[in-house]
Amino acid sequence: MQNCLEGITVVAVExxxxxxxxxxxxxDAGARVIKIERxxxxxxxxxxxxxxxxxxxxxxxxxxxxxxxxxLRLEADRVVLGSLIAAADVxxxxxxxxxxxxxxxxxxALRRRFPRLITCDISGFGEGGxxxxxxxxxxxxxxxxxxxxxxxxxxxxxxxxVSVCDISAxxxxxxxxxxxxxxxxxxxxxxxxxxxxxxxxxxxxxxxVLQHDYxxxxxxxxxxxxxxxxxxxxxxxxxxKDVIFSVQNDREWVNFCEKFLKxxxxxxxxxxxxxxxxxxxxxxxxxxxxxxxxxxxxxEAMQELEAAGLAYGRLNEVAAVSEHPHVRRVQxxxxxxxxxxxxxxxxxxxxxxxLRPVPALGAHTAAVRxxxxxxxx
Numbered sequence: 607m608q609n610c611l612e613g614i615t616v617v618a619v620e621x622x623x624x625x626x627x628x629x630x631x632x633x634d635a636g637a638r639v640i641k642i643e644r645x646x647x648x649x650x651x652x653x654x655x656x657x658x659x660x661x662x663x664x665x666x667x668x669x670x671x672x673x674x675x676x677x678l679r680l681e682a683d684r685v686v687l688g689s690l691i692a693a694a695d696v697x698x699x700x701x702x703x704x705x706x707x708x709x710x711x712x713x714x715a716l717r718r719r720f721p722r723l724i725t726c727d728i729s730g731f732g733e734g735g736x737x738x739x740x741x742x743x744x745x746x747x748x749x750x751x752x753x754x755x756x757x758x759x760x761x762x763x764x765x766x767x768v769s770v771c772d773i774s775a776x777x778x779x780x781x782x783x784x785x786x787x788x789x790x791x792x793x794x795x796x797x798x799x800x801x802x803x804x805x806x807x808x809x810x811x812x813x814x815v816l817q818h819d820y821x822x823x824x825x826x827x828x829x830x831x832x833x834x835x836x837x838x839x840x841x842x843x844x845x846x847k848d849v850i851f852s853v854q855n856d857r858e859w860v861n862f863c864e865k866f867l868k869x870x871x872x873x874x875x876x877x878x879x880x881x882x883x884x885x886x887x888x889x890x891x892x893x894x895x896x897x898x899x900x901x902x903x904x905x906e907a908m909q910e911l912e913a914a915g916l917a918y919g920r921l922n923e924v925a926a927v928s929e930h931p932h933v934r935r936v937q938x939x940x941x942x943x944x945x946x947x948x949x950x951x952x953x954x955x956x957x958x959x960x961l962r963p964v965p966a967l968g969a970h971t972a973a974v975r976x977x978x979x980x981x982x983x
Contacts, residue, residue: 608634608957611635611636611787614636614695615640616629616633616694616695616696616697617642617690617697618639618640618642619678619687619698619701620641620642620699621650621700621701623744623773624772624775624779625698625728626641626668627775627777627779627780628726628728628777628780629698630667630668631776632780632783633670634670634950634959637696639671640690640970641671641674642678643674643675643967644677645676647967648664648668651967658940658942658943659942660964666947668964668965670961670962670963671964672974673965673966673968674690674968674970674971674974674975675967675968676971684709686974688711689981689982690978692719696726696787697716697723697725697726698725698726698779699728700728700729702741703730703739704739713725713727713798714798717798721795722794722796724783724786724790724797724798725797725798725799726799726800726801727801728803730743730747730802730803730804731750731802732804737750744769744772745765747804748765748766748770750804751771751804751807751808752815753766754766757827758829759829762827764827770807771806771807772803774806774810775807777806778806782799783799786799814833830921832852836884836885837884837888837892838854841896842896842899842900843900843904843906843907844900844903845903847904849899849908849919850919850920850921852918859873860873861914864914866914867894869894877890878891935947936950936958936959939963940963940964
């Protein structure tokens with residue numbers, strides 16, 4: 607299963623996070639991914655130097671690819687790219703809006719020339735609308751979609767701590783490309799896929815938007831508490847550690863009151879009878895819950911929550927996640943040596959994945975140029 611895309615060739619004129627995420631997942635599945643970089647390289651190579659002198663973003667998202675440096679301002683290098691696309695199954699790009707068309711590789715033209723080709727254009731705001739011409743990076747889209755507005759505390763909005771818009775767009779593109787490959791297997795026809803960072807996260811915003819559109823409910827910034835379920839969030843224990851727990855339904859609310867709070871009378875008390883009442887009276891409820899957690903150590907609190915049949919977890923720092931017993935690691939070769947990265951989430955047939963290395967800048971340029979020249983003879 608891991609190499610189920612062996613024989614599929616992907617050409618990616620990509621940079622940053624969104625498109626590299628999609629193509630890296632295709633590479634993990636065995637596809638040949640030819641990554642086209644500027645002579646100076648994908649700028650994500652320089653985001654940081656924190657992984658043995660390399661960018662954490664780059665080593666995460668570019669394993670298993672071939673790095674080919676082309677200067678697409680030059681006619682000779684555009685000819686090389688055209689030859690690669692002619693032999694490819696999938697073409698992915700996420701350049702500045704309009705750039706790929708100016709170079710002569712717009713999806714509409716490519717699809718006319720190569721009906722079996724699957725093209726995927728990843729942008730900030732899509733190909734239509736008043737903002738479609740703008741550059742868009744992750745935090746900008748987090749703000750535009752309202753994601754920041756519902757993230758943070760009452761003191762102000764906040765950014766989600768990872769590049770969630772880029773990752774969401776990359777995930778969406780990956781799924782769409784697999785869908786298009788399956789469609790082509792059945793029909794022989796390629797497809798033109800458009801994915802924007804805005805659309806990817808706007809879809810994730812359906813719950814707060816639907817709540818706004820069809821009721822008077824407004825999602826509030828709740829810190830490390832759920833905005834529309836109560837009680838559900840982080841509470842401080844007497845040892846100074848925070849435990850997160852969740853009440854999802856009436857049965858769990860009864861168990862929580864009886865077995866954890868030791869106050870069964872609260873289950874149908876005014877202001878607490880159902881989730882919407884508890885949300886409106888959250889301040890009063892939180893005082894009760896906080897008082898009980900303050901009596902217990904974090905270990906004791908988790909033991910009692912488990913005994914009550916409730917979901918719970920720890921509010922971990924990154925260092926604790928790095929040592930978490932459920933974090934699966936996989937070795938990845940890089941130009942600066944082997945690293946241990948967090949493994950891909952999907953597990954096939956209970957097997958540990960074997961991932962190809964991260965390429966040095968331009969490591970495959972000469973070989974791919976030779977391949978193109980041989981094909982042209």
